[in-house]
Amino acid sequence: MVIVGAQWGDEGKGKVTDLLAERADLVVRFQGGNNAGHTIVRDGEVFKLHLVPSGILHPGTLCAIGNGVVIDPKILTSEIEGLKRQGIAAGNLRISANAHLIMPYHVLLDTAGEQKLGSLSIGTTRRGIGPCYADKSSRLGIRVQDLLDEKILRKKIMAAMEPKRQLLRPHAKDPALDLHAMTEEYVTYGHRLEPYIADTAKLCWEALDSGEAVLFEGAQGALLDLDHGTYPFVTSSNPIAGSACVGAGVGPKDIDDVWGIAKAYSTRVGSGPFPTELEDEVGDRLRERGGEVGTTTGRPRRCGWLDLVALKYAVRLNGMTGLVLTKLDVLSGIDPIRVCVRYRGAEGATFEEFPYHQSVLHHATAEYEELPGFTEEIGDVRTEDGLPDAARDYLRYISDFVGVPITLVGVGQGRDQVIWVGDEEARTLRAA
Ligand code: GDP
């Protein structure tokens, strides 16, 4: 089963993965890097994960960082240490030997690139994600397995770093770009990570062959997809479900279910088009009630109404079989609630489907349907019947519009603050 973000990231993938991981044998992250920030709240304690899969809180679940992920070993080692301090042993963690490494020059290039773009900057997380994937495609990448052989590592760093010195001329003498110091630092990370390094694709096949339940955890979201998102305001990997096969090493037939995670409204961090953005008191209210501040960078998230045109697009891109709607509790007290049902272009044309043309999207304004809101607090509701009528109607409207059943609804940060819709809980249990 694949868990993916259906919007611009931060939909609550971490929480849903943690919830489902209880019934899974293996959880695999398949793309992205420490641009991701996945939050889990267990018994009031907060866990913020960037690279470690969100199944790690379950001692019986194996967690793998797949080949498709880009790993900053400095961040990963400190994340493992942090988890230990929170009482979570990372003994169940496995790291693909084929995953690519984020190097110090990737981080410098990311920042330099953003500065050069000035007002046109993408608003990246500046974690070196784009430059690392670029090196992977250029075949200049350095992989986890290279950490285990100092001679090879040094050679590869030399080859990869030389062209960067030109690009980073103001930093050319930066101690961060010293070949020997960098090799030594990365060899140290290699020693620390060695116990976790594995053939993670093989782990997936073994689990699948024995009929075990495997969860593939995505990062970011469909609208940030390198191919299908709002390019160039996207991330440098493919956060859609098809990418789980590439980033973990399994075939399309190994996937039975794809659950897309969406918030009951929309948020976006960084630049780029956002047709339903609210720059008014409703937007401020969503930001405040929803705690919409980036997990990774601490930036306030841009907030807006739910965009059903974009969500329908995400359903199609992912072949979604179920939709999880999180943060329904945040909408309490907002009346009416609006949902975007089409866009209007600069010249008056209407768009029922997500437009492929960048200029059209940048000038598109959202057209809304108004739905009744609800005032009750719903954080303690655990059944669909216990929801206010307006909240139930809202769910029905969304699932009818996008043509996918809603399987799970989030009504708070806590692991238990969910409502299983229909017989989904029983079905998921049976599948596991
Ligand atoms: P991810 O990147 O998709 O894993 O999402 P983030 O963790 O970055 O952001 C989602 C935030 O919303 C986290 O702080 C979650 O604890 C929180 N959250 C998840 N589901 C719900 C929900 O149903 N209600 C509320 N109020 N918060 C939620």
Ligand code: IMO
């Ligand atoms: P999770 O997994 C939200 C955004 C950045 C920027 C763009 C490119 O927590 O949902 P990058 O650093 O990837 O080159 O930045 O993508 N972005 C995210 N936004 N959630 C994320 O991850 C994101 N990861 C990247 O803000 O706009």
Ligand code: MG
């Ligand atoms: Mg996040």
